[in-house]
Amino acid sequence: MWLLKSLLSSDPLPSIVGGGVYLRVPQMQDFGPWRDLREASRDFLTPWEPLWPADDLTRPAFKRRLRRYARDMITDDAYPLLVFRTGDHQLLGGVTLSNVRRGIS
Template identity: 50%
Template sequence: MQGCPGGARRGGGWSRTRPPLRRRWREWADLRADSRAFLTPWEPTWPADALTRAAFGRRLRRQAQEWRDDQGYSFLVYDRATDRLVGGLGLTNLRRGVAQMATLGYWVGQPYARNGYMAGATRLVLDFAVGQLGLHRVGAACLPTNAPSRGLLEKVGFTHEGYARGYLRIDGVWRDHVLYAILREEWQG
């Protein structure tokens, strides 16, 4: 098992990333529930049981298996000063061999959006991706209308690479996405 990223300075505080823990379910479910209207325009449709303890347990088991199999690495993001959950991010679709790449995905709770938490956490995960995992490339995609997400990616050094039609099914509809990536030699961690 690889090590995981720690803490990074953000604005007036710090963000910290950690693998999800079963005991943090209620905090995770509450933040997701309170931010549902904010998140659903940008995410796949939530199943009916999305916020239940059982669903969270299944999610953690799947993520632990992906971690063991070197297929994905998921983290929750916390305010370092308060230990309050602010969001989550992960490296998924990890490919080894000649590719050495993964896809970055992330979400932030509405009360914490646009406060620098995800920029700090993304930098930590990029350090992990390049330093610990030895990846050459990390890609990301977002809806063309998601200006804050595009801004985050550009702020941490991703390059806009293209446009993918019908790329992901978001909120029940196949949606176009803009594609970004950062290469190992471009990362200024």
């Protein structure tokens, strides 16, 4: 539950920094920039993604997305991260580390 509360808050979260960018888990405060970038990238993204729901770019849909991300991290299944430029904190994109295997695989 603490993880979901962290994602829905605006408190700073740990990040991975290097090469002029930093990666961190998405938070509710990222909704505006995330929505704008996703809309601007729609033509590029749609060939590789499932059909977008009608409400994909809404605040409630983003909140559902954050809940799913929290479940994925809690179960150690996936780690979604947003990529930001270090200098001006501009959102550049996202990456998800998934199919996580621990130990011998």
